[in-house]
Amino acid sequence: MGNIDLAVRAEVLSEALPYILKYRDKIIVVKYGGNAMINEDLKKHVMEDLVMLRSVGMKVVLVHGGGPEINEMLKKVGKESKFVNGLRVTDEETVEIVTEVLAGKVNKNLVKQLNNAGAKAVGLAGLDAGLIKAVSKNPELGYVGTITDVDPSIIIDTLNAGYIPVVSTIGYDNDGNVYNINADTAAARIAGALKAEKFIAMTDIVGVLKDKDDPKSLLPFIYVSDIKSLEKQGIIAGGMIPKIECCLEAKRMGVNNVVIIDGRVPHSILIEVLTDKGLGTEFK
Numbered sequence: 001m002g003n004i005d006l007a008v009r010a011e012v013l014s015e016a017l018p019y020i021l022k023y024r025d026k027i028i029v030v031k032y033g034g035n036a037m038i039n040e041d042l043k044k045h046v047m048e049d050l051v052m053l054r055s056v057g058m059k060v061v062l063v064h065g066g067g068p069e070i071n072e073m074l075k076k077v078g079k080e081s082k083f084v085n086g087l088r089v090t091d092e093e094t095v096e097i098v099t100e101v102l103a104g105k106v107n108k109n110l111v112k113q114l115n116n117a118g119a120k121a122v123g124l125a126g127l128d129a130g131l132i133k134a135v136s137k138n139p140e141l142g143y144v145g146t147i148t149d150v151d152p153s154i155i156i157d158t159l160n161a162g163y164i165p166v167v168s169t170i171g172y173d174n175d176g177n178v179y180n181i182n183a184d185t186a187a188a189r190i191a192g193a194l195k196a197e198k199f200i201a202m203t204d205i206v207g208v209l210k211d212k213d214d215p216k217s218l219l220p221f222i223y224v225s226d227i228k229s230l231e232k233q234g235i236i237a238g239g240m241i242p243k244i245e246c247c248l249e250a251k252r253m254g255v256n257n258v259v260i261i262d263g264r265v266p267h268s269i270l271i272e273v274l275t276d277k278g279l280g281t282e283f284k
Helices: 002-023 040-055 067-076 092-116 153-160 183-193 224-232 240-252 268-274
Strands: 027-032 059-064 121-125 132-136 145-150 164-168 170-172 178-180 198-203 257-262 281-283
Touching: 002 268, 027 040, 027 183, 040 059, 040 092, 040 164, 040 268, 059 092, 059 153, 059 183, 067 092, 092 121, 092 164, 092 170, 092 178, 121 153, 132 178, 132 183, 145 183, 153 164, 183 198, 183 240, 198 240, 198 268, 224 240, 240 257, 240 281, 257 268
Parallel strands: 027 059, 027 198, 059 164, 121 164, 132 170, 198 257
Antiparallel strands: 132 145, 170 178, 257 281
């Protein structure tokens, strides 16, 4: 039995080798959120995956959200969350809380966990070194921002120094106003600005489904030219639409490989990056 186990392990390592060589010294951007960020066991797997990729020579960038933590803090201070078309109305008090939670508590917790897992991680916010510039998306939403520019220099410097950058998605404008930025949008724009080789968007579903009620109807890949048709058919609908738009933005900006994966699967990042099978839905 021991020899069989060793043979299986050897086969797994052999399968991973071409991908290790393919992505060595290449940038991989991971957008992290949803259930994988709340569940502590899944979070541990994600941290281990990122450390593994970095240890074999890949340049990993982690971009994170933190909606549940923001909701929890707003509830603690007795501030009601209001949403317009799925976007959080963010007044001056709320954006201060968002900044404290995202750039502080959430970001530093992820940095700590990556360091404990064996990496060298550094926390960054969109405010650092002009990383994310933004303007107000809609006065009705308050301090919710639309990205006008991404300067990835600080991320590149951090990667070249051997660290894993952990980026919270706060932006600012020339007047010093701070904005809450959608994490999916920010991650896609950062991946594009970095000319990343791969962009991984982690979600709470298996990928794009032909039948939303049948997890086995996963579409393993989608051609960009077919997306409008899939929207008309209702295959791409609801909350999946903005995630697809972010993936398209990454493709338009030159990211070679863009994929949505199920963050609820343990070690989903390693499965996606280092195996023939991959995971989720790839955009071609």
